[in-house]
Amino acid sequence: MFKDVAFGQYYPVNSPVHRLDARVKLLLTIMFVVSIFFIQTYFGFMLTAAVLLITILLARLPILSVLKSVRGILLIVAITAIINLFFIKEGDVLVQSGAIVITKTGVHTTIKMVLRLVLLISGASLLSLTTTPVQLADGLESLMAPLKLVKVPVRDIAMIMSIALRFIPTLFEETNKIIAAQKARGAGFDTGGLLSRVKAMLPVLIPLFVNSFRRADELAFAMDARCYNATDKRTKMKKAKLGFGDLIATLFIAGYFVVILLERYYFPTVDINIDGAIFGGLL
Amino acid sequence: MSAIEISNLNFVYSKKTPNEKQALKNINLSVEEGAFLGLVGATGSGKSTLIQHLNGLIKPQDKKRMSVVVNGMSATDRKNLKKLRFEVGMVFQYPEYQLFEDTVAKDVAFGPKNMKLDKEEIDRRVRRALEVVGLDYDKFASRSPFDLSGGEKRRVAIAGVIAMQPKILVLDEPVAGLDPIGRREILALVKKLQKEVSPTVIIVSHNMDDMAQLADRIVALKDGEIIADGTPKQVFCNRNLIKEAGLDLPTATSLADMLIARGVELPRDIVTMEELAKELGASLRKKRSQAVADDNDETKIGEDADGGFYAESYDEDVEVEGVEVNGVEVNGVEDPDGEDEDV
Ligand SMILES: Nc1ncnc2c1ncn2[C@@H]1O[C@H](COP(=O)(O)OP(=O)(O)O)[C@@H](O)[C@H]1O
Ligand SMILES: [Mg+2]
Numbered sequence: 001m002f003k004d005v006a007f008g009q010y011y012p013v014n015s016p017v018h019r020l021d022a023r024v025k026l027l028l029t030i031m032f033v034v035s036i037f038f039i040q041t042y043f044g045f046m047l048t049a050a051v052l053l054i055t056i057l058l059a060r061l062p063i064l065s066v067l068k069s070v071r072g073i074l075l076i077v078a079i080t081a082i083i084n085l086f087f088i089k090e091g092d093v094l095v096q097s098g099a100i101v102i103t104k105t106g107v108h109t110t111i112k113m114v115l116r117l118v119l120l121i122s123g124a125s126l127l128s129l130t131t132t133p134v135q136l137a138d139g140l141e142s143l144m145a146p147l148k149l150v151k152v153p154v155r156d157i158a159m160i161m162s163i164a165l166r167f168i169p170t171l172f173e174e175t176n177k178i179i180a181a182q183k184a185r186g187a188g189f190d191t192g193g194l195l196s197r198v199k200a201m202l203p204v205l206i207p208l209f210v211n212s213f214r215r216a217d218e219l220a221f222a223m224d225a226r227c228y229n230a231t232d233k234r235t236k237m238k239k240a241k242l243g244f245g246d247l248i249a250t251l252f253i254a255g256y257f258v259v260i261l262l263e264r265y266y267f268p269t270v271d272i273n274i275d276g277a278i279f280g281g282l283l
Numbered sequence: 284m285s286a287i288e289i290s291n292l293n294f295v296y297s298k299k300t301p302n303e304k305q306a307l308k309n310i311n312l313s314v315e316e317g318a319f320l321g322l323v324g325a326t327g328s329g330k331s332t333l334i335q336h337l338n339g340l341i342k343p344q345d346k347k348r349m350s351v352v353v354n355g356m357s358a359t360d361r362k363n364l365k366k367l368r369f370e371v372g373m374v375f376q377y378p379e380y381q382l383f384e385d386t387v388a389k390d391v392a393f394g395p396k397n398m399k400l401d402k403e404e405i406d407r408r409v410r411r412a413l414e415v416v417g418l419d420y421d422k423f424a425s426r427s428p429f430d431l432s433g434g435e436k437r438r439v440a441i442a443g444v445i446a447m448q449p450k451i452l453v454l455d456e457p458v459a460g461l462d463p464i465g466r467r468e469i470l471a472l473v474k475k476l477q478k479e480v481s482p483t484v485i486i487v488s489h490n491m492d493d494m495a496q497l498a499d500r501i502v503a504l505k506d507g508e509i510i511a512d513g514t515p516k517q518v519f520c521n522r523n524l525i526k527e528a529g530l531d532l533p534t535a536t537s538l539a540d541m542l543i544a545r546g547v548e549l550p551r552d553i554v555t556m557e558e559l560a561k562e563l564g565a566s567l568r569k570k571r572s573q574a575v576a577d578d579n580d581e582t583k584i585g586e587d588a589d590g591g592f593y594a595e596s597y598d599e600d601v602e603v604e605g606v607e608v609n610g611v612e613v614n615g616v617e618d619p620d621g622e623d624e625d626v
Pocket of ligand 1: 306331
């Protein structure tokens with residue numbers, strides 16, 4: 001039941017995207033995510049989808065692995081879509097029966113909303129699919145370095161993050177083990193109503209918490225024993241270096257970002273007309 | 284009737300991903316009722332994957348070609364699943380990490396409760412299970428399992444499985460992480476459980492000494508394949524095979540090899556310490572009586588001897604022979620005592 005969570009699911013292949021510097025990937029992902037909020041037209045969405053697709057192909061990821069992360073937010077997408085579809089009352093009316101009014105603007109807004117969410121999650125999941133948790137934490141630490149000046153404990157935050165990320169797979173594995181053990185004693189996890197299902201999870205959750213606290217204790221001892229925090233300046237075992245690929249990737253995403261800005265502020269009315277495709281016989 | 288029949292079993296983890304891993308390859312195994320089977324193999328050889336097929340925690344990936352039948356029930360059949368879970372008691376590695384109730388008695392009752400037994404029967408089983416594993420009911424029943432010692436926790440966890448009164452008991456490395464006394468107690472307990480609760484036992488272990496002593500059949504896995512199946516003597520005395528499987532020889536077997544390399548006359552199929560002690564005693568007695576006989580001959584031609592001489596001449600004898608044999612490296616047994624070779 002926890003197998004489908006795509007977060008932190010590094011997909012281990014060797015590709016140009018995997019080899020990019022984690023800091024660059026972080027910044028470019030942020031740029032990509034921001035750009036998605038600027039998109040205005042279907043042309044913009046198509047361009048974004050194309051950029052995403054090219055990146056997926058370059059990263060040698062199966063499309064399915066990216067779509068899996070979208071599955072996690074399907075419910076949110078559905079709810080948002082329904083709200084948009086039924087509560088936007090401006091524009092030409094398409095369907096009207098009793099209290100239900102669906103307008104053309106409503107349909108367009110809904111489609112764009114869904115596209116936005118799907119592209120957003122896909123783009124963000126590309127980062128975790130192509131970057132190991134440790135690289136991510138290191139990248140974040142290095143990007144947050146300026147905050148040290150205002151006395152933010154960046155190093156400790158980074159350590160907390162990398163420990164948390166490091167233990168996600170361990171926790172999954174442990175959860176599966178405990179589930180197996182309780183199933184072996186006849187526990188059922190997918191029968192009954194909501195309350196009985198929650199109750200059925202207790203034999204899994206309690207040992208999971210107990211074990212996590214025990215682990216945290218042990219880890220704290222181990223870090224103390226190795227004098228964590230005794231020296232001010234720790235150095236990295238692997239120093240990240242920017243390369244040619246990072247430059248190309250930056251130009252690629254920055255170029256895309258510029259096009260999206262132009263699309264929004266200079267040509268917001270130039271768009272592909274998809275009314276025929278979506279409304280068809282209705283008009 | 285055999286308790287377990289497995290045929291053509293293959294298993295692949297994470298199919299069609301870069302992490303794809305074939306954990307089991309063409310496993311055919313049949314286990315008789317009443318067997319005490321030791322499952323051995325290096326880490327990652329597929330032992331845990333194999334045993335989880337026995338109670339349907341993992342299902343065969345191809346229902347047509349593979350089959351797992353336990354006590355006449357097919358493990359591929361969904362409607363057998365619950366029954367299977369109760370007939371095959373599975374004690375996982377570090378079972379104490381799965382305790383969750385606030386009292387020992389409640390935790391042990393979890394299995395029987397899931398069996399939908401009535402309250403009296405549940406109470407009876409909890410009481411009996413705790414007593415079988417050697418925990419006094421009145422003293423432990425209302426304590427929190429989290430306040431117990433490591434060994435006690437493990438007993439509670441085992442009691443939780445025993446309370447279902449499974450016909451087959453499967454234990455995955457039950458002595459991992461215990462001190463020597465703890466491990467001896469748990470192993471003795473497993474033997475007792477076979478007699479009193481579950482007639483068929485499968486035990487996964489890394490400790491060849493324990494297996495040689497306890498099991499009446501050994502199955503060795505390597506990279507998901509069965510590479511040996513037989514009595515402890517048959518399996519452990521095949522030294523090349525044990526090495527190939529990435530396992531250790533039982534201590535008694537490797538000690539016997541070292542002694543043989545030094546010229547002590549011993550049979551080559553020793554697997555337990557008891558056997559070694561017996562055979563070594565016999566061998567020494569024989570040697571000594573020979574020495575006495577030789578000495579008597581020598582005395583006849585006029586040389587003197589006292590009690591201490593026998594011992595001395597015996598010592599020298601062994602050392603000299605040992606060097607000769609060591610020179611050609613018998614069986615690749617390493618000489619732990621480098622000084623000998625310089626003699
Ligand atoms: N949940 C899993 N997902 C992917 N691979 C696994 C999983 N569990 C085990 N494996 C792999 O399958 C092989 C056999 O594992 P396992 O049955 O646990 O071996 P053993 O118990 O003999 O140490 C190992 O190579 C292991 O890495
Ligand atoms: Mg294992």
